[in-house]
Amino acid sequence: MLVQVSRDLQQQLVLLHVSAEQPAMQFPEIWLRDNCRCPKCYMKQTRSRLPHGWNYLDPTVRLQEISWCAEQQTLQIEWSDDHQSSYPISWLQERDFSQANRARYLRAYYRPEQRHWSGQQYELIRREFQYQELLESDEALLQWLHHLAVYGLALVKQAPLEEDVLRKLCNRVGFMRRTTYGDEWSVRAQPGASNYAYLAAPLPLHTDMPYFEYKPGVTLLHTLQQSDSPGGWNLLTDAFHVADLLRQRYPSSFHVLSQTPVDWADIGSDKELSFHNIWRAPVINLDANGRYVRINHSIPQRDSHFSVPADQVRPWYEAMAVFIRLANEQACTFKTAPGDVLTFDNLRMVHGRTGYDDTDHNVRHILGAFVDWDIAYSRWRVLKNALGHYK
Amino acid sequence: MILARNLKSALSQLTLSGLCRRLSARIVDEANIEVQLAQVATSAALTYPGVWLRDNCRCPACFHSNSQSRQLNWQDFDATVRPLSLHMDTEKEQLRVCWSDGHESTYELDWLQRRSFNAKTQRDYLNDFYRPPAIHWSGREFEQIAQRFDYEQVMSEDAAVQHWLQALAVYGVALLHSAPLDEGVVRHLAERVGFIRRTTYGEEFIVQAKPGAQNYAYLSLPLPLHTDLPYYEYKPSVNILHCVVQTKSHGGSNLLVDAFHIADRLRRDHPLDFERLTQTIVDWNDIGGENGCEFHNIWRAPVICLDAAGEYTRINHSVPQRDSHFNVPLDQVLPWYESYARFVKLAHMDAHSFKTQPGDVLTFNNLRLLHGRTGYDDTEHNSRYIVGAYLDWDIIYSRLRVLKKRLAGSNSSNFPGSCSGSSAAA
Numbered sequence: 001m002l003v004q005v006s007r008d009l010q011q012q013l014v015l016l017h018v019s020a021e022q023p024a025m026q027f028p029e030i031w032l033r034d035n036c037r038c039p040k041c042y043m044k045q046t047r048s049r050l051p052h053g054w055n056y057l058d059p060t061v062r063l064q065e066i067s068w069c070a071e072q073q074t075l076q077i078e079w080s081d082d083h084q085s086s087y088p089i090s091w092l093q094e095r096d097f098s099q100a101n102r103a104r105y106l107r108a109y110y111r112p113e114q115r116h117w118s119g120q121q122y123e124l125i126r127r128e129f130q131y132q133e134l135l136e137s138d139e140a141l142l143q144w145l146h147h148l149a150v151y152g153l154a155l156v157k158q159a160p161l162e163e164d165v166l167r168k169l170c171n172r173v174g175f176m177r178r179t180t181y182g183d184e185w186s187v188r189a190q191p192g193a194s195n196y197a198y199l200a201a202p203l204p205l206h207t208d209m210p211y212f213e214y215k216p217g218v219t220l221l222h223t224l225q226q227s228d229s230p231g232g233w234n235l236l237t238d239a240f241h242v243a244d245l246l247r248q249r250y251p252s253s254f255h256v257l258s259q260t261p262v263d264w265a266d267i268g269s270d271k272e273l274s275f276h277n278i279w280r281a282p283v284i285n286l287d288a289n290g291r292y293v294r295i296n297h298s299i300p301q302r303d304s305h306f307s308v309p310a311d312q313v314r315p316w317y318e319a320m321a322v323f324i325r326l327a328n329e330q331a332c333t334f335k336t337a338p339g340d341v342l343t344f345d346n347l348r349m350v351h352g353r354t355g356y357d358d359t360d361h362n363v364r365h366i367l368g369a370f371v372d373w374d375i376a377y378s379r380w381r382v383l384k385n386a387l388g389h390y391k
Numbered sequence: 392m393i394l395a396r397n398l399k400s401a402l403s404q405l406t407l408s409g410l411c412r413r414l415s416a417r418i419v420d421e422a423n424i425e426v427q428l429a430q431v432a433t434s435a436a437l438t439y440p441g442v443w444l445r446d447n448c449r450c451p452a453c454f455h456s457n458s459q460s461r462q463l464n465w466q467d468f469d470a471t472v473r474p475l476s477l478h479m480d481t482e483k484e485q486l487r488v489c490w491s492d493g494h495e496s497t498y499e500l501d502w503l504q505r506r507s508f509n510a511k512t513q514r515d516y517l518n519d520f521y522r523p524p525a526i527h528w529s530g531r532e533f534e535q536i537a538q539r540f541d542y543e544q545v546m547s548e549d550a551a552v553q554h555w556l557q558a559l560a561v562y563g564v565a566l567l568h569s570a571p572l573d574e575g576v577v578r579h580l581a582e583r584v585g586f587i588r589r590t591t592y593g594e595e596f597i598v599q600a601k602p603g604a605q606n607y608a609y610l611s612l613p614l615p616l617h618t619d620l621p622y623y624e625y626k627p628s629v630n631i632l633h634c635v636v637q638t639k640s641h642g643g644s645n646l647l648v649d650a651f652h653i654a655d656r657l658r659r660d661h662p663l664d665f666e667r668l669t670q671t672i673v674d675w676n677d678i679g680g681e682n683g684c685e686f687h688n689i690w691r692a693p694v695i696c697l698d699a700a701g702e703y704t705r706i707n708h709s710v711p712q713r714d715s716h717f718n719v720p721l722d723q724v725l726p727w728y729e730s731y732a733r734f735v736k737l738a739h740m741d742a743h744s745f746k747t748q749p750g751d752v753l754t755f756n757n758l759r760l761l762h763g764r765t766g767y768d769d770t771e772h773n774s775r776y777i778v779g780a781y782l783d784w785d786i787i788y789s790r791l792r793v794l795k796k797r798l799a800g801s802n803s804s805n806f807p808g809s810c811s812g813s814s815a816a817a
Binding site for chain 1: 422423438439440442443446447455458459460461462463464465466468470471505506508510513516517520521585586589591604606607610613614615617623624625670674678679684685686687688689690691699710711712713715716717718719720721722724725728729731732735736783784785786788789790792793796
C-alpha cells in the first residue's frame with residue numbers, strides 16, 4: 001500500500017492518504033501519543049494501556065518527526081517527550097476518526113442498530129431458533145443474539161421439558177443474572193403468592209423488575225406446561241415503537257412520560273431474603289442524545305408513594321393512559337407450546353398474558369431466568385470475531 | 392444508635408396518635424381532595440390529586456395485599472375520574488371517597504399522611520428511606536469520615552449491618568476489622584447483605600501477583616487510580632476487598648479518592664473541563680478471557696455521568712480499560728485530553744494512602760470512588776493476597792430499608808413505606 005503522510009498543524013492532526021479516491025484518514029496527535037503501541041506504553045498480554053505516565057500526562061506533547069515506513073507498513077513518529085512510536089496501517093484504518101468509519105465501527109462492534117416494529121409487523125420480524133442448534137452451533141447462537149438485539153424478541157423451539165434448559169442456554173451466552181428472586185424462578189399459579197405474576201389472573205403488559213437501577217436485560221421464559229384452558233396467551237409489544245408513536249402523535253405525553261420520575265417498588269421476601277426495592281425513573285428513559293435506553297412499566301410494581309409535585313400527577317396519569325392504550329393496541333399475541341423458550345429484551349418490550357384456569361391435570365408452568373445485555377453483547381462480539389464476521 | 396433515634400423522632404412527628412385535632416376533608420378544583428389532619432394552625436392542609444387516590448384505592452378489588460401491589464384494571468382506567476362525595480370518619484381516622492366511576496374507596500389517614508405531596512415530606516422520605524444523600528470529602532478528611540466496624544459484630548448484629556451500609560451509602564467508604572483470615576469472608580459478608588454480584592471475572596476474585604495475567608490488576612506493578620469495570624453498562628456498585636496477606640515490602644498501600652469531590656472542584660474551578668468530562672463519550676473496554684470464557688466488553692459513557700437533575704450518578708476512569716477506539720468527532724479529542732489530564736492530576740494529588748492489615752475488609756462505592764495501590768514485591772514467604780467481590784446498590788439499599796423498618800421497632804407500622812405483614816404472607 002502506498003501511503004502519503006501530511007499534517008494539519010493548526011488542529012494538530014496527522015493525515016494519511018491511502019488513495020486518491022478516498023478522503024484522507026485523520027488522527028489527533030495527542031490520541032496517537034496516548035495510544036503508542038510500544039512495550040513501555042502498552043501491555044500486549046493484558047491488551048491495555050500502561051497507566052504510569054498518566055498521573056501527570058502532558059497534553060501539550062507535540063509531534064517532532066513523522067514518516068511512513070513502506071517496508072513494515074507502519075507510521076513512525078518521534079515526539080517532543082523523546083519517545084518514538086510506530087503504528088501499523090491496519091490498526092490505524094480500523095480507528096480512523098471519520099464520521100463514516102466511526103458509525104461503521106459502532107454498528108459492527110458496539111451494538112447493532114435496533115429496529116422498532118408495530119404489532120402488525122410481528123409476523124415479519126418473528127423468527128424461530130432451534131434449541132439444540134443454539135447449544136451446538138456458534139453461528140446459530142450469534143444469529144439468535146443478533147435478532148434479539150435488533151428486534152428485542154426471538155422464539156426458541158424444541159427445547160426438552162427439563163429443568164436445566166435455561167441454565168444451559170444462559171451458560172452458552174455467559175451466565176445468569178441473579179435477582180432477589182434467585183437465579184431462576186417458576187411461574188405457576190400459587191394462591192396467596194407474594195408476587196403478582198404468580199397468580200392465574202390476567203397479567204397486564206409490563207416490564208420485569210422496573211424497581212432495580214440495574215434492571216435485568218433479557219428475559220427467558222421456558223414453557224414446561226401450557227394451559228389447556230382458552231387463556232394463558234402471551235402478549236408482547238415493542239414499547240420503543242409505542243414511544244415513537246407518542247413522540248409523533250402525542251408529543252406532550254411523550255415529554256411527560258420521559259421527564260416525570262416514578263417510584264417503582266417491590267416489597268416482600270423470597271426464601272430467606274426480605275427485600276424492599278425502590279428505583280425512581282421515568283417510564284421512557286432517554287440518553288443524552290434522546291435515544292431510548294429503557295422502558296419502565298408495571299402497574300403492580302408502581303409504588304403508592306409518588307414523589308413528584310402534586311401538579312405533575314394528573315398530567316402523568318393522562319399520558320400514562322395514552323401509553324397503555326397504544327401498548328395494548330400494538331400488542332402481538334401468541335401462545336407458547338411446551339418446549340418453547342420465549343426470549344425478549346426486558347429494557348424494551350412490555351409483556352403480559354391473558355388469565356387462565358388450571359385443573360388438577362393441567363397446571364400451567366413456566367420457568368424464567370435473566371441474562372444481562374453486558375454479557376449478551378460481549379458474547380455477540382466474541383462470536384462475530386471468531387466466526388470471521390468482521391473480515 | 393444515633394441514627395435510629397433520629398429516625399424515631401422523625402417518625403413521632405408523623406404519627407397521628409395522642410393529638411387532639413379536628414379532621415376534615417373537602418373536594419377542591421373538582422378533581423382533588425384537601426385533607427386537614429390537625430387543628431394546629433401551623434399544620435397546613437394536604438392536597439391529594441384525585442386520580443392518584445383512585446389509582447391507589449386499598450380495597451381488595453384494586454389492591455392485592457399479599458403481594459403488596461396494585462391490581463386494578465388499567466385497561467378501563469379513567470384518568471379523568473373525579474371524587475363525588477367524601478366522608479371523614481374521625482373515630483376510625485379514615486377517609487371514604489365516592490368516585491365518578493361508581494367505585495368507593497377508604498384510606499387510613501396515617502397512610503395518607505406518609506404519602507403527602509408536600510415537598511418537605513417527600514424530600515424527607517427520599518433522604519431517609521430511598522437513598523441517603525452523599526457527603527463528599529477530600530483526601531485530607533479521610534480519617535474523619537472513615538468509619539470502622541468490627542467484623543464479628545456486623546455478622547451478628549443487624550444494627551451494625553445498618554450502620555455499616557449507611558456509612559457506605561453516605562461516604563462511599565467503610566472499613567471492617569478483625570475478620571478471620573479465611574477465604575469465605577467476602578461471601579459471608581455479601582450474604583449478610585444479599586448476594587454477590589457476578590461479573591465476567593466470576594463471583595469472588597483473588598488479587599495476587601500473577602506473571603502473565605490477562606488483567607492489569609493481577610500484576611504487582613503500581614496500580615494507578617481507577618474504577619472497576621467501567622466497560623459495563625451495569626457496573627458493579629460496591630467493592631469488598633478482604634486483606635488476607637499484606638506485603639511486608641514498602642508498597643501495597645491502598646489509594647482512595649472521592650471522585651465526586653474532584654467533580655465538585657472541577658465544576659467550581661474549571662467549569663469548561665467539567666462540561667467536557669460530562670459530555671464527551673468515551674469507549675471503555677475489556678478484551679480477554681477467564682476460565683475458558685472469552686469476553687469483549689464495551690460501554691460508551693463520559694467520565695462524569697450526570698442524571699437529568701445534574702446529580703452525579705457514576706464516575707468512569709481507568710487508563711488500561713480505555714479503548715484505543717475513540718468514537719467522537721476530531722475536534723473534541725484534544726480538548727477532552729486536556730480536561731481529562733486535569734481530572735487525573737487532581738485525583739492523584741488528593742488520594743489518601745493507607746495500608747490495610749490482614750483481617751481488614753475495605754468496602755467502597757465503585758460508582759463514586761477511585762482506588763489504586765502502590766507497587767510491591769512478593770517474596771517466597773510473603774505474597775500479598777486479597778480476596779474481592781462485588782455487591783450491587785439495588786441489593787444494598789433494599790437491605791438498608793428492610794433493616795430501618797425492622798429496627799424502628801414498635802414504630803415500624805409508621806415507618807415510611809412500611810408494609811407490616813408482607814413477609815408473613817410470602
